[in-house]
Amino acid sequence: MLSFILRRLGQSVLVMAAVSLISFSLFNFVGDPVNNMVGQEATREDRVFIRQELGLDDPIPVQYFRFLGNALQGDFGLSYRIKRPVNELIKERLPATLELVLVSAVIALVFGIAAGVYTGIRRNGWFSKFILSGSLVGVSLPTFIIGIGLIYLFAVTLRWLPSSGRAGVVELGWWKTSFLSVDGWRSIILPAITLSLFQLTMILRLVRSEMLEVMQTDYIKFARARGLSERAINFVHALKNTLVPVITIIGLNIGGLIAFSVITETVFQWPGTGLMFIQAVDFADVPIMAAYLCFVALVFVIVNLVVDLLYVLIDPRIRIAGR
Amino acid sequence: MSMLLEIDNLDVDFLTRRGTINAAKDVSLQVTAGEVLGLVGESGAGKSTIGNAIIDLLESPGEVSGGSIRFQGEELRGKNEDEMRRIRGDRIGMIFQDPQTSLNPLLRIGEQLVETILKTKRIGQSEAQKSAIELLESVGITEARARLKSYPHQFSGGMRQRVVIALALAGDPDLIIADEPTTALDVSVQAQILDLIRGLCKSRNLGVIIVTHDIGVIANIADRVAVMFRGNIVETGEVAQILGNPQHEYTKSLIAAVPRADKRLHRFASVDYIDGTGDQSSAGLQRIDINTHWLGKKSQLQLTAAQSSEASAIEVKDLSLAFKLQGAILKRNRRMLQAVDKVSFAIAQGEAFGLVGESGSGKSTVARLIAGLHKPDSGSVEIIGQNVLGNQKDPLVKAARLNLQMIFQDPYSSLNGRLRVLDIVAEPIRFYKQSDNEKHTRQLVHDLLDHVGLGGSAALRYPHEFSGGQRQRISIARALASRPRILICDEPTSALDVSIQAQILNLLKDLQDELGLTLLFISHDLPVIRQMCDRVAVMRNGAICEIATTEDLFNSPQHEYSQHLLELMPRMDVIGG
Structure with a gap:
């Protein structure tokens, strides 16, 4: 078990090293950083001075290890555009994104699993068929169209919810949360639903097909023959077995939620890291782009590590094999 | 001897697109307490269908279309799902063919046992635990208390089938339906499981229906036997009488087709009755x-x-192969399975x-x-004098x-x-x-x-x-x-x-x-x-x-x-x- 975790950690370190190399290379390939920083009227001497200050004259491996050393301490340098440390900027923006992802992940999980189990058990009910055809909308429409549609319906026409932005924020130390005020909840609900819809559909369909498969197995038949109640069969015996593959997908998806929050945040003008990233791309603000890349990769790596451990926790057969 | 189960003129139909298939036609059976009834026939004969029909677990689109099933004097047909659930497990237990798949792989066997015991008896968690241990002991599992915490994959096939039997017995049923209980097991394990079932039948005065395709199993365990062919019971009677002196043509050809261990025959007996097209092989x-x-x-x-x-034709010398069960960096930590250990033999041509x-x-x-298909660790393989392990x-x-x-x-x-x-x-x-x-x-x-x-x-x-x-x-x-x-x-x-x-x-x-x-x-x-x-x-x-x-x-x-x-x-x- 310990060797399994160590091996996984080793793999994660490799992935992060590769990603850091890619983000570092952004500095050298996305335009000349000095040109981006100084204005038109800067003199040649100014440029040379800044170049030396930033250590851009050093050999590339030296620059890379300096970047790596700083990155490990959470220092990604100054944003070219805002002239503030990147890690501060991310720290400010991160709560907004994490809260959005958390709410949408909960929505996707709760409704996805519930609807998946329901449609798996009541295979031929009219409500199952309704859910299934409705869920097609979730997969086939792009996120921004759903977002714009929701804004039009709930913000413009019905005027129930705000159309964009993050109102009603309460400060808890450096963490700004939307969860402690009605306005906060009102403004998070539309972007969260928009972000969750695709994942919800995936989970629903996966749980349903797994459920259908598990219901055919001998141990379900044997559970029936022992006279166990339908509820025990569906929710203890069947559901636990469907969760093994579902967890893998969910793990990948939570990473995806964070990465894809870019679009949702743009549509709803949600002040999170995704929106920051898009603005950074507009202005070729390389430090922010590099930091965001490393950050997203780190999230993926951590989530996958957790998923692997959960997998072992749920399925005892993997525990013994030790892989 | 009281009559436990009485089936009269049972019909089971499967409604398919191509019309109705009669999986069981006009089947009548009786089982008394303390008796093992063997139900023998080949695949598609409808023997499993009868087992499933008794406890109302027929797979859709199967349905009972006629006849009656009386269990302890009570008609089972027409009972609703709730009433049937109280009969399943409590009064009729079932054992399935493959112990590898009939236990939930993600639940400890203790959890599965306790859950089943709690469903049938009004007792507390700790008492249920205690009775789970007793059950495991009664089916011959040693160190039962520790074994409660094991998962199904930690048991061998035979042990798993014992657990399955313990689960079937959890509600103290009066009738056990065992559907091919030993087909997936080795012959030595099969003998133990059959002994166990027979012992439980006598000690608890259970009625047992054994569904099987294997005449050998019937000969070993059953008191009476019913032979099924295409949904019909063609012959019923005492085992010795049916196997020793079969009356029906089908029974005769079925028994003749069983390979004999006691003497060698030139050919297997022709079994033309069985597929009706004649013995194609000759x-x-x-x-x-x-x-x-x-x-x-x-x-x-x-x-x-x-x-x-x-x-x-084939000559192998000192053939060895070990499979790695568990890899490790250190050689002494690796667990190997010696699958083939210095095997040598020679087969003459023809x-x-x-x-x-x-x-x-x-x-x-x-x-x-x-x-x-595998490469040996050591040893040689020659086919018609040619070493085939080289290039x-x-x-x-x-x-x-x-x-x-x-x-x-x-x-x-x-x-x-x-x-x-x-x-x-x-x-x-x-x-x-x-x-x-x-x-x-x-x-x-x-x-x-x-x-x-x-x-x-x-x-x-x-x-x-x-x-x-x-x-x-x-x-x-x-x-x-x-x-x-x-x-x-x-x-x-x-x-x-x-x-x-x-x-x-x-x-x-x-x-x-x-x-x-x-x-x-x-x-x-x-x-x-x-x-x-x-x-x-x-x-x-x-x-x-x-x-x-x-x-x-x-x-x-x-x-x-x-x-x-x-x-x-x-x-x-x-x-x-």
Whole structure:
């Protein structure tokens, strides 16, 4: 078990090293950083001075290890555009994104699993068929169209919810949360639903097909023959077995939620890291782009590590094999 | 003796698109307490359907359309789902065929037991725990308290079946329906489980219905037997009477088809009643004259190798292979399984050599090593005098390998479902370029299909259109296509019904006689080995215990383990003749 975790950690370190190399290379390939920083009227001497200050004259491996050393301490340098440390900027923006992802992940999980189990058990009910055809909308429409549609319906026409932005924020130390005020909840609900819809559909369909498969197995038949109640069969015996593959997908998806929050945040003008990233791309603000890349990769790596451990926790057969 | 279960004129229908199929017709059965009733028949006879109908677990679209099922004087038909749930587990327990799949793999067996006990009795958690331990002990599981925390995969097959039996007994039922309870188990484990079931039946005064295709099981455990054929019960009575003096034609041919362990017959008895089309394996075939027929001609590749007729067909020396169970960086931490341990034997040309042993004894691994599907750790394999472990591109090695073909156990997964039979059988011919053109290839395939009793028209169909026995015939045709001189048959009939088994074994025997084939025949089934083989090797834990001629082995086994295996063989004394 310990060797399994160590091996996984080793793999994660490799992935992060590769990603850091890619983000570092952004500095050298996305335009000349000095040109981006100084204005038109800067003199040649100014440029040379800044170049030396930033250590851009050093050999590339030296620059890379300096970047790596700083990155490990959470220092990604100054944003070219805002002239503030990147890690501060991310720290400010991160709560907004994490809260959005958390709410949408909960929505996707709760409704996805519930609807998946329901449609798996009541295979031929009219409500199952309704859910299934409705869920097609979730997969086939792009996120921004759903977002714009929701804004039009709930913000413009019905005027129930705000159309964009993050109102009603309460400060808890450096963490700004939307969860402690009605306005906060009102403004998070539309972007969260928009972000969750695709994942919800995936989970629903996966749980349903797994459920259908598990219901055919001998141990379900044997559970029936022992006279166990339908509820025990569906929710203890069947559901636990469907969760093994579902967890893998969910793990990948939570990473995806964070990465894809870019679009949702743009549509709803949600002040999170995704929106920051898009603005950074507009202005070729390389430090922010590099930091965001490393950050997203780190999230993926951590989530996958957790998923692997959960997998072992749920399925005892993997525990013994030790892989 | 009180009447426990009475089934009168039961009809079960499956409504399908192509009309109604009567899975059971006018079936009447009685079971009394303390009695084991055997329900025997071949696949599709409807015997499992009856078991499922009793506890109302028929798979859709099956339904009971007539007759009555009275259990302890109470009519079960027409009860609603809730009432049935109280009967299942509490009063009627069920045991299924495959212990590998009938336990939930993600729940500890303690959880599964306690859950079932709590459902049937009004007692607390700790008392349920205690009664779970008692149950496990009563089915012969030692250290029951510690075992409650184990997951199903931590038990062996036989132990798992004991757990399944404990679960079926959890609600103190009065009737147990066991659907092929030992089919997936080894013969020694089978004997223990049958003893256990019989012991429980007598000590708890249970009624037991054993559903099986295996006459040997019936002979060992049942008091009375009902023989089913195509949804009908053709004969019911005491075991000794039915097996010793069968009245119905079907029963007679079924019993005749069972391989005999006590004497060797030239052929298996013809079982024409069973599929109604006559014994295809002899009647429908033209005889092959090996001297003129193309199957006797050597191919170009075979001619390149100088093969002496004196060399052994297969000779293996000190063959060893270990599988890695658990990898580790340090060698001493690795866990290895010695699957094959210094195995040596030689098979003469034209001989039928048997390899017998229980599951995990390494007999299939030996076959795979010879066929080149695994590489041995050490030892040598020679096919007709040619060492075949060297460079696989060497034309001599290729030619030697061409002489050897394999037939696998499972006729369902060993044929590619996306290919037509024509392409399946033609593949070796095309691969080895053994025909001049496509027309010639087709001609050869038709010829082969004729010889295995399928007829050329089978060529254009897909494997799923055929039954298990027919598929095994396709496998045999495919194996013969490259004109081999040696066939390795890895449990070729263990997935088949006894009547079909007899046909396939007859076919193999005929082909062996006609083509002078050498057979390496692998089986766990001693009676089949006795009928098929000239010499036998008994394997256990990867090593060979004893090699003897078949007659010697069955009459006076030398090794302790061989004696043990022979003792465990289901006794068929009751069968006359």
